[in-house]
Amino acid sequence: MIAFLICGLKGAGLASGGELVLGTKIAIKETYDDNIHLTEDHTLEDFITIITPQLNMSFEREKSRLTLDTHADIKKYFREDDLDTTEKHYDLYSGLSFYKEIAPDASHRFDVSFDRDTSVDSELEASGRLINDRDLLKGTYIYNKWFSDVNRARVTLNYQKAMYEDIAYMDYDAAGSFFEFGHGFQNERVIMYGGLGYNYAEGEFDAYTPIDNTSEVKGGRISYIGGISGLTWNLSPLWNVDVFGGVKKIKITYDPSLILYLGTDKDVLVRQEDIVAGVGNIAIRRQGEKSLFTLRGSRDIVPSGEDISIDKISFNLNWHYDLTAFLNADLNTAWSASTSVSNYFTVDSETCFFEMTCHYELMENFIVSMSFKQSWFFDHQDRTEAVRNVVFINLDMGWDHYF
Numbered sequence: 001m002i003a004f005l006i007c008g009l010k011g012a013g014l015a016s017g018g019e020l021v022l023g024t025k026i027a028i029k030e031t032y033d034d035n036i037h038l039t040e041d042h043t044l045e046d047f048i049t050i051i052t053p054q055l056n057m058s059f060e061r062e063k064s065r066l067t068l069d070t071h072a073d074i075k076k077y078f079r080e081d082d083l084d085t086t087e088k089h090y091d092l093y094s095g096l097s098f099y100k101e102i103a104p105d106a107s108h109r110f111d112v113s114f115d116r117d118t119s120v121d122s123e124l125e126a127s128g129r130l131i132n133d134r135d136l137l138k139g140t141y142i143y144n145k146w147f148s149d150v151n152r153a154r155v156t157l158n159y160q161k162a163m164y165e166d167i168a169y170m171d172y173d174a175a176g177s178f179f180e181f182g183h184g185f186q187n188e189r190v191i192m193y194g195g196l197g198y199n200y201a202e203g204e205f206d207a208y209t210p211i212d213n214t215s216e217v218k219g220g221r222i223s224y225i226g227g228i229s230g231l232t233w234n235l236s237p238l239w240n241v242d243v244f245g246g247v248k249k250i251k252i253t254y255d256p257s258l259i260l261y262l263g264t265d266k267d268v269l270v271r272q273e274d275i276v277a278g279v280g281n282i283a284i285r286r287q288g289e290k291s292l293f294t295l296r297g298s299r300d301i302v303p304s305g306e307d308i309s310i311d312k313i314s315f316n317l318n319w320h321y322d323l324t325a326f327l328n329a330d331l332n333t334a335w336s337a338s339t340s341v342s343n344y345f346t347v348d349s350e351t352c353f354f355e356m357t358c359h360y361e362l363m364e365n366f367i368v369s370m371s372f373k374q375s376w377f378f379d380h381q382d383r384t385e386a387v388r389n390v391v392f393i394n395l396d397m398g399w400d401h402y403f
Contacts (some may be wrong), residue, residue: 023056025071025398035388038120038130038377047078054398063101070094092116105146112139127304128312128338128351130377130386133165134305150184156197162305169305170203193244194229203308220254222309224301226279238286245280248301252309252342275341277301277311290322301341309341326361348380369394 029050036044054071073091095113102108115122115136123131138160145153159175176199184191202221228246235241252273281298297315304310314336322328332355340347355373362368370393377386 018059018061020059020403021057022401022403023054023058023398024401025052025054025056025396027052027054027394027396029392029394031390031392033388033390035386036119037132038124038375038386038388040384040386049076049078050074051076065097065099067097068095091118107144109142109144110140113137123305124351124377127302127310128314128336128349129304129306129310129347130349130379131164131166131169131305135163137161137163152182152184154180154182156180162303164305170308172201172203172303172305172308174199174201174303174308176200189234190231191233192229192231194227196225196227198225199223201303201308203303220252220308222250222252222303224248224250228279230280238288240283240285240287242281242283244282245278248277248279250275250277250301250309250341273342277341292318292320294318304338304347307340307342307345307347310347311339311341313337328359330357330359331355332357346381350376350378350380352376365398367396369396 031048034045051074057068059066099109141157156178178197180195182193226248230244284295286293316334319331335352353375357371375388
């Protein structure tokens with residue numbers, strides 16, 4: 001792939017006047033996980049060796065930039081050999097991004113990525129649900145237009161497709177568009193934004209079979225139109241605040257072939273729900289000489305393999321501090337709650353974690369990291385509680401190659 005990229009760029013004459021940088025990395029991580037699947041009864045614990053080869057590419061010209069990031073996690077379990085992913089498949093991430101300034105007052109950007117994860121972490125972070133073995137394909141296009149020094153507009157188009165290994169979960173497609181307009185004030189420290197958007201998602205439950213009169217609807221379509229407004233405010237050279245809020249009008253249409261039983265004496269076919277939900281986010285950042293502090297909070301409607309209309313509320317705090325020129329530390333903690341927007345689903349869970357990490361640069365391109373993370377998952381529907389502790393030491397080596 002490296003040879004193809006280099007020869008293709010040079011053969012097409014694209015490399016003239018630009019710089020091509022290839023970054024290669026290899027990371028070796030030794031981990032102990034006392035609850036691999038984050039279950040209440042701690043069914044699996046093990047030592048895990050993870051080898052991560054990584055390739056980064058960037059090609060820059062005066063008004064355009066192309067970047068590629070791809071890596072795979074090759075896992076070897078000390079006792080649980082059946083969990084090894086070296087022969088079955090890899091945990092893989094690959095993303096490609098292209099940016100171009102098409103005029104002095106306009107630009108566009110295109111991002112596409114594929115993520116395969118056999119652990120519970122990706123879905124847990126995205127929707128707050130405890131699901132593993134997920135493939136996620138995402139694509140985003142962004143067009144920016146500046147009408148003047150203080151007025152700008154942006155159009156965003158997005159698409160994602162989620163595929164789950166377990167047929168008990170819904171594969172889904174989601175797509176949407178969003179239009180934003182921003183106005184900056186004369187002091188250039190406050191920018192007001194407002195926008196409108198439309199989104200659509202559809203989930204399919206591959207192997208749905210009603211078992212009894214308590215079976216739930218699995219599958220359907222959701223469409224919503226919403227508006228959001230807010231501001232980004234540079235309070236000082238150190239502090240920045242973003243505050244946005246809005247509302248979404250949600251329409252959920254269930255698959256006519258899937259019946260929800262509301263009682264034991266009769267069944268009712270639920271075809272549609274109309275719901276209004278508030279959404280928004282806030283971010284507070286402080287960038288110091290040696291530290292970076294960030295506090296974020298958000299509420300949004302997101303899809304998941306269990307329900308394509310998850311109401312997720314989350315808060316996250318991150319503090320990074322440079323202790324010396326070669327030693328730095330991170331403190332990261334987060335909490336989120338996930339419930340179903342629909343009145344006919346019973347999704348209801350909370351998750352939170354606390355993590356401390358230290359990084360030490362032994363020599364150029366050679367970094368050692370140590371970390372401890374504790375996670376909690378509460379499923380209020382099943383009345384279960386799970387706790388996980390993970391510790392690791394990681395060796396990270398990387399080299400850049402210029403062409």
